[in-house]
Amino acid sequence: MTRFxxxxxxxxxxxxxxxxxxxxxxxxxTTNEILGGFSLFPQVFTVDSYVKILTDSTWYSxxxxxxxxxxxxxxxxxxxxxxxxxxxxxxxxxxxxxLFFWLLTNRxxxxxxxxxxxxxxxxxxxxxDTHVAVALSHCLFNxxxxxxxxxxxxxxxxxxxxxxxxxxxxxxxxxxxxxxxxLIASGIGVTAFFCFMFSWVELLLAKTLTSxxxxxxxxxxxxxxxxSGYELGLLAAAGVLTIIPGAIVIYFVRNxxxxxxxxxxx
Amino acid sequence: xxxxxxxxxxxMVLPVLIIVALNAIVPLMTVVNYSVQDTFGDNxxxxxxxxxxxxxxxxxxxxxxxxxxxxxxxxxxxxxIPLGVAVALxxxxxGFWASVCLVLMALPLLIPWNVVGAMWNIFALPDIGxxxxxxxxxxxxxxxTNQPISAWVTxxxxxxxxxxxxxxxxxxxxxxxIDDAYYQAAHIDGASRWSVFRYIxxxxxxxxxxxxxxxxxxxxxxxxxxxxxxxxGGPGNTTTFLSIDLVKxxxxxxxxxxxxxxxxxxxxxxxxxxxxxxxxxxxxxxx
Amino acid sequence: MAxxxxxHIRHAYLPHPVDDADYALKEVHLDWDDGGxxxxxxxxxxxxxxxxxxVSGLLVPSHGRILFDGQDVTGLSTEKRNIAQVFQFxxxxxxxxxxxxxxxxxxxxDVAEAEVKxxxxxxxxxxxxGAWANRKARGLTADQQQKISLGRGMVRNDVxxxxxxxxxxxxxxxxKWQLRSQLKLLHKQFAHTMVYxxxxxxxxxxxxxxxxxxxxxxxxxVGTPEELFERxxxxxxxxxxxxxxxxxxxxxxxGTTAHLDGHAVALPDAxxxxxxxxxxxxxxxxxxxxDPAGLPVTVQKVEDIGREKIARVRLDAHDIAVVLDEGxxxxxxxxxxxxxxxxxxxxxxxxxxxxx
Numbered sequence: 001m002t003r004f005x006x007x008x009x010x011x012x013x014x015x016x017x018x019x020x021x022x023x024x025x026x027x028x029x030t031t032n033e034i035l036g037g038f039s040l041f042p043q044v045f046t047v048d049s050y051v052k053i054l055t056d057s058t059w060y061s062x063x064x065x066x067x068x069x070x071x072x073x074x075x076x077x078x079x080x081x082x083x084x085x086x087x088x089x090x091x092x093x094x095x096x097x098x099l100f101f102w103l104l105t106n107r108x109x110x111x112x113x114x115x116x117x118x119x120x121x122x123x124x125x126x127x128x129d130t131h132v133a134v135a136l137s138h139c140l141f142n143x144x145x146x147x148x149x150x151x152x153x154x155x156x157x158x159x160x161x162x163x164x165x166x167x168x169x170x171x172x173x174x175x176x177x178x179x180x181x182x183l184i185a186s187g188i189g190v191t192a193f194f195c196f197m198f199s200w201v202e203l204l205l206a207k208t209l210t211s212x213x214x215x216x217x218x219x220x221x222x223x224x225x226x227x228s229g230y231e232l233g234l235l236a237a238a239g240v241l242t243i244i245p246g247a248i249v250i251y252f253v254r255n256x257x258x259x260x261x262x263x264x265x266x
Numbered sequence: 267x268x269x270x271x272x273x274x275x276x277x278m279v280l281p282v283l284i285i286v287a288l289n290a291i292v293p294l295m296t297v298v299n300y301s302v303q304d305t306f307g308d309n310x311x312x313x314x315x316x317x318x319x320x321x322x323x324x325x326x327x328x329x330x331x332x333x334x335x336x337x338x339x340x341x342x343x344x345x346x347i348p349l350g351v352a353v354a355l356x357x358x359x360x361g362f363w364a365s366v367c368l369v370l371m372a373l374p375l376l377i378p379w380n381v382v383g384a385m386w387n388i389f390a391l392p393d394i395g396x397x398x399x400x401x402x403x404x405x406x407x408x409x410x411t412n413q414p415i416s417a418w419v420t421x422x423x424x425x426x427x428x429x430x431x432x433x434x435x436x437x438x439x440x441x442x443x444i445d446d447a448y449y450q451a452a453h454i455d456g457a458s459r460w461s462v463f464r465y466i467x468x469x470x471x472x473x474x475x476x477x478x479x480x481x482x483x484x485x486x487x488x489x490x491x492x493x494x495x496x497x498x499g500g501p502g503n504t505t506t507f508l509s510i511d512l513v514k515x516x517x518x519x520x521x522x523x524x525x526x527x528x529x530x531x532x533x534x535x536x537x538x539x540x541x542x543x544x545x546x547x548x549x550x551x552x553x
Numbered sequence: 554m555a556x557x558x559x560x561h562i563r564h565a566y567l568p569h570p571v572d573d574a575d576y577a578l579k580e581v582h583l584d585w586d587d588g589g590x591x592x593x594x595x596x597x598x599x600x601x602x603x604x605x606x607x608v609s610g611l612l613v614p615s616h617g618r619i620l621f622d623g624q625d626v627t628g629l630s631t632e633k634r635n636i637a638q639v640f641q642f643x644x645x646x647x648x649x650x651x652x653x654x655x656x657x658x659x660x661x662x663d664v665a666e667a668e669v670k671x672x673x674x675x676x677x678x679x680x681x682x683g684a685w686a687n688r689k690a691r692g693l694t695a696d697q698q699q700k701i702s703l704g705r706g707m708v709r710n711d712v713x714x715x716x717x718x719x720x721x722x723x724x725x726x727x728x729k730w731q732l733r734s735q736l737k738l739l740h741k742q743f744a745h746t747m748v749y750x751x752x753x754x755x756x757x758x759x760x761x762x763x764x765x766x767x768x769x770x771x772x773x774x775v776g777t778p779e780e781l782f783e784r785x786x787x788x789x790x791x792x793x794x795x796x797x798x799x800x801x802x803x804x805x806x807x808g809t810t811a812h813l814d815g816h817a818v819a820l821p822d823a824x825x826x827x828x829x830x831x832x833x834x835x836x837x838x839x840x841x842x843x844d845p846a847g848l849p850v851t852v853q854k855v856e857d858i859g860r861e862k863i864a865r866v867r868l869d870a871h872d873i874a875v876v877l878d879e880g881x882x883x884x885x886x887x888x889x890x891x892x893x894x895x896x897x898x899x900x901x902x903x904x905x906x907x908x909x
Binding site: 005006007008009012013015016017018019020021022023025026034035037038040076080081083084086087088090091092093094096099101103104105106108109110111112113114115116117118120121136137139140143144147197200201202203204217218221222232235236239242243245246247249250251254255 | 285294374376384
């Protein structure tokens with residue numbers, strides 16, 4: 001039995017790769033071939049779809065928009081969450097447990113509930129259709145998540161380290177940036193990965209809060225699909241291109257992924 | 267736990283508090299407002315009390331989408347948790363192949379949700395998609411756009427494809443925390459493969475599996491984009507889950523009052539699960 | 554219970570070892586008598602845990618054979634070898650009670666339940682765990698958990714040997730002493746063959762009848778604590794055992810005299826050393842005394858360590874440690890004498906026997 005153990009993950013990965021292969025194969029086919037019927041490999045290999053996406057500004061600006069708000073959101077989430085996570089991991093204060101619980105509830109708030117109120121809120125603030133609006137709205141679920149993960153990692157650092165640093169005459173900001181942050185560097189990396197991931201994959205809020213100037217790639221795709229008919233090759237190519245940033249990010253954090261998913265608490 | 271009492275820690279939490287409150291409290295107030303008022307569309311609102319709640323709670327539509335939601339959540343949990351654990355157990359524990367597995371398995375988690383929907387749409391199209399074509403060629407009549415059963419199978423399969431890796435990674439992380447000495451000791455004690463799982467691996471995974479279970483429970487309760495792109499809630503209403511129903515009511519029909527009341531009921535349910543989740547993790551931390 | 558023979562064991566973790574440096578164990582060839590208490594002593598990374606895992610069957614050696622009572626068990630699994638092992642960190646089954654933990658190895662071997670009850674009750678009694686028998690193992694202290702790990706070995710009264718891999722690492726100092734004497738007692742009572750891995754000389758010397766000292770993948774000496782002290786067969790043993798370690802001085806030999814930078818030291822006998830070998834004279838600080846007729850030295854410092862004092866002195870360019878009684882004073886014109894009976898001669902780090 002042990003000899004065939006490798007079959008389980010292999011079959012599972014095969015199952016994961018099949019739809020991705022389908023998408024990839026379709027992105028290299030011509031529209032005629034796609035609509036003409038099923039084929040496992042592209043009969044006429046073409047990169048037209050990719051050329052179109054990379055040269056048409058309505059397409060590639062979608063990527064740029066997405067990356068902008070995802071990066072802004074990741075930075076904001078991590079920077080704001082760092083001191084808060086430190087406070088939760090080191091101190092007891094009035095209402096701390098209730099506050100932590102309340103923060104977590106927001107990670108679990110269904111975006112569908114918030115879509116319409118968000119639209120009104122950000123329109124009222126004059127931020128509709130800006131990158132900032134999307135980045136801020138994604139903070140709703142990313143900041144609680146970041147606080148949670150970071151708190152887990154920080155609790156793993158012995159408190160004696162803080163005390164020793166203060167005795168050695170470090171001020172709090174200097175201690176935090178010079179000593180503490182390097183200690184939890186992997187935790188910060190994992191947190192940034194998760195913020196990136198959830199901001200990158202979320203669409204409902206991003207779509208609701210934008211119309212033209214900050215439109216994310218995912219929204220460009222759905223609108224194209226519905227307005228210009230079924231250009232499946234183009235849609236497939238755009239989809240393939242959205243997988244790439246994620247794949248790159250995963251590759252960089254592959255050694256921390258398992259620990260990050262356990263949120264440093266196992 | 268050796269934490270010092272320090273109320274000034276509030277200042278460190280304040281920035282997070284402000285930014286989350288902006289995102290959470292103001293919209294929540296809006297929703298609560300809508301849920302107890304009605305309008306004729308001219309920005310004049312009047313108080314309706316609990317009418318929307320009564321209506322929603324007794325409406326066939328809400329109850330049936332709630333029922334579909336629970337059925338869906340139960341099915342995907344019953345598949346994803348055991349499958350995820352099985353894959354994690356069979357994975358190499360370290361080395362090059364472990365990294366390869368992790369990277370490939372994490373891939374679905376980083377694909378934008380609408381792309382997941384679109385990808386499965388393409389994959390499952392009966393005439394030109396890899397999956398749809400293959401199934402139909404095997405002699406099984408399959409078309410997710412007009413057969414409720416096919417649509418359900420496709421939506422469930424898509425969710426399994428999308429999220430089982432989360433369970434795998436969590437379970438794998440739990441397994442990683444088991445020292446080799448445990449396996450060696452079990453070996454020396456003559457434990458069977460099943461005993462090793464039952465007395466060593468399962469207890470060590472219990473904590474992460476609870477996290478996995480609750481995360482999957484809550485996230486499947488929020489599921490919107492993937493099935494919306496794949497089936498649009500159809501055919502008919504057969505794959506209309508809570509969030510889809512909600513968005514249809516709010517943005518499609520501008521039935522703000524009942525949509526808001528639905529939101530609140532919906533939100534209270536997730537809150538309950540969240541509370542269970544929180545008390546559990548806090549308990550786990552204190553041990 | 555069995556006599557354990559290790560025959561020319563070599564082990565490399567690399568798949569294709571080329572030279573000696575690739576081997577975690579270079580060549581181990583020794584016998585452990587049935588019912589003996591042995592310690593494997595050496596610094597971290599010397600290969601002692603590797604050797605232990607080879608005995609227990611968790612590792613299969615690259616070369617050589619292991620025999621239990623003359624029977625080749627090299628290819629047998631841990632389970633079939635019928636071995637118990639206690640690890641560095643306590644391994645307990647969290648979700649089981651103390652009783653079930655101890656019953657686990659028996660139940661796995663399909664022992665009748667009545668017999669299981671009897672033996673577990675016995676073991677609990679022996680280890681003084683009675684008060685916790687029905688408690689979950691998870692909440693117990695490290696030393697209680699370590700007792701459970703030990704108990705899972707003891708409960709199988711037919712084990713060939715009980716192996717210990719630095720079992721007291723996580724135990725509080727005062728509990729260490731208690732557990733160690735309990736182990737000694739159990740050994741006297743039941744006469745299991747016990748092998749105890751440690752890097753702590755006190756633990757090794759107090760636990761074992763015979764100590765196996767390992768250094769860089771090799772066994773450098775097997776002997777009683779006394780032999781290790783009086784006649785270390787390798788300079789590493791001289792240095793590793795005893796505090797402070799043995800003094801080593803480079804010498805040139807001429808008959809029964811050793812020349813140490815122009816000073817002559819009398820030897821009890823002549824020794825034969827290979828040509829061009831690096832020759833050293835080794836003597837324990839306990840056997841160096843101040844004597845007006847001795848070799849002139851300068852005193853660097855004197856450390857008072859309680860019941861005795863250690864004088865650090867210099868003879869030309871060589872540092873020498875001298876152990877003094879607590880009340881003794883360093884004379885004004887310090888001269889030292891090396892007790893000839895306590896001198897050992899080393900050629901290329903290995904001890905040379907007296908006589909030609």
